Amino acid sequence: MTPESRPRVLTGDTPTGRLHLGHYVGSIERRLELQEEYDCYFLIANMHAFTTRAERSEEIRRDTLEIVKDWLSTGIDPERSTVTLQTEVPAIAELSWFFAMLIPFNRVMRNPTLKTEIDAKGLGDSYPFGFPMYAVGQCADILAFRPEFVPVGEDQVAHIEMCREVARRFDVLYCSVNPKADDADFEKLGGVFPIPKALVGRVARLPGIDGIQKMSKSLGNAVFLSDSAAEVRKKLNKIFTGRQSPTEPGDIHNALMQFVDAFVRDPNRVAELKDRYARGDNLGDGHIKQELGEHINALLDPMRERRAKYEGKAGDDLVIDIIKAGTRRANEQAERTLWMAKEAMGLGFFRRGLRLE
Ligand code: ATP
Ligand code: MG
Numbered sequence: 001m002t003p004e005s006r007p008r009v010l011t012g013d014t015p016t017g018r019l020h021l022g023h024y025v026g027s028i029e030r031r032l033e034l035q036e037e038y039d040c041y042f043l044i045a046n047m048h049a050f051t052t053r054a055e056r057s058e059e060i061r062r063d064t065l066e067i068v069k070d071w072l073s074t075g076i077d078p079e080r081s082t083v084t085l086q087t088e089v090p091a092i093a094e095l096s097w098f099f100a101m102l103i104p105f106n107r108v109m110r111n112p113t114l115k116t117e118i119d120a121k122g123l124g125d126s127y128p129f130g131f132p133m134y135a136v137g138q139c140a141d142i143l144a145f146r147p148e149f150v151p152v153g154e155d156q157v158a159h160i161e162m163c164r165e166v167a168r169r170f171d172v173l174y175c176s177v178n179p180k181a182d183d184a185d186f187e188k189l190g191g192v193f194p195i196p197k198a199l200v201g202r203v204a205r206l207p208g209i210d211g212i213q214k215m216s217k218s219l220g221n222a223v224f225l226s227d228s229a230a231e232v233r234k235k236l237n238k239i240f241t242g243r244q245s246p247t248e249p250g251d252i253h254n255a256l257m258q259f260v261d262a263f264v265r266d267p268n269r270v271a272e273l274k275d276r277y278a279r280g281d282n283l284g285d286g287h288i289k290q291e292l293g294e295h296i297n298a299l300l301d302p303m304r305e306r307r308a309k310y311e312g313k314a315g316d317d318l319v320i321d322i323i324k325a326g327t328r329r330a331n332e333q334a335e336r337t338l339w340m341a342k343e344a345m346g347l348g349f350f351r352r353g354l355r356l357e
Helices: 021-034 046-053 057-074 090-100 105-109 112-120 130-143 154-175 229-237 255-263 267-279 285-310 312-344
Strands: 008-013 039-044 082-085 149-152 197-200
Touching: 008 021, 008 130, 021 039, 021 057, 021 149, 021 255, 039 057, 039 312, 046 057, 046 130, 057 082, 057 285, 057 312, 082 312, 090 130, 090 154, 090 312, 105 130, 105 154, 112 130, 112 154, 130 154, 149 154, 154 197, 154 312, 229 285, 255 267, 255 285, 267 285, 285 312
Parallel strands: 008 039, 008 149, 039 082, 149 197
Antiparallel strands: none
16 A cells, blocks of 8 residues: 555644653553554644743743654654644634634533543633643644544543544534434545544553653653653652551552563463452562562663754754645645535635745
8 A cells, every 4th residue: 555545543732841651551552563554653742832821931842852763762653653833724723713613612611521520630711722722623623633543541532432422423514424424434424534533552541650640741640651760769769658558458450460460461460469469468569669660661761762863953953844845745634624615615716835944
């Protein structure tokens, strides 16, 4: 198959910090598999970073480059996958406007992921108008590429559901697709948009080292892919379990054991650890943390090696070249989609070109 005829995948990250272990097991691992067979688009949602930190543009710029470095260090390969920047794909912003007309305001505000984020990030009731807009914008991030799959963590499933609703609504309204048609048939029946499917990763929700919230780059509870081996060990030591001694029966569903599930890849060893933990068979939290540290550092070591290539100003320049080349490819796809959408909406008066300098 030529790259263009392969089915497409879209996913992305907001540059609000560096990538962490939750991203790795929740989404990146999947991306690495998918890039073998699919035409993958990985989007840096830098516009969305402004929804919670408009006054910290320097930080957003830095995190944009850091996240791409994180991606490259995990093995995302810009020769095979398209790495692109939201702010230089204008079709996304334009589609966001059109999609905002297709979804009731109350439907956006009922979105459980938005509610959880407002609480977890302490946004109170003073978040900007643009904050809930990001959920609509995310529909455009995805649909601009008309992908089949969207690999995400569990917290994003509610967003993907909204995106699917928008795609159905558009196709029914502007392409006369029968609203009762099977999701899988929407494109075949003349719809501009496929109804994309969420692919939840191996670990749907990795907790943070606080043991309560999901691990999140903006909540101060994350082990970052770019942390040193010593930092990793130090952070793992902080995972709170409340257990007093190695002979106290432990809860095999606590945060520490969720880490064991995620990072000890030998199922026999996991079973053995859980069994002894549950019985309080002289197995201390400290011992488990040490073993975990070895597994996690073994996972991160090759990333540390790959990352070295992108250090300093020369590394930044290399990364910007990669983003630019990817954004050129991404715009071809997104402009095509926008034109199809405009034609369907009766807006196909004349076509435009888009050029990156
Ligand atoms: P922020 O704090 O800025 O919201 P985040 O850590 O939640 O950052 P996102 O950029 O919102 O990261 O999410 C990127 C992708 O990683 C999404 O698909 C999300 O579902 C997934 N993801 C994020 N955190 C976790 C986690 N702890 N476990 C599993 N998947 C996760
Ligand atoms: Mg998030």
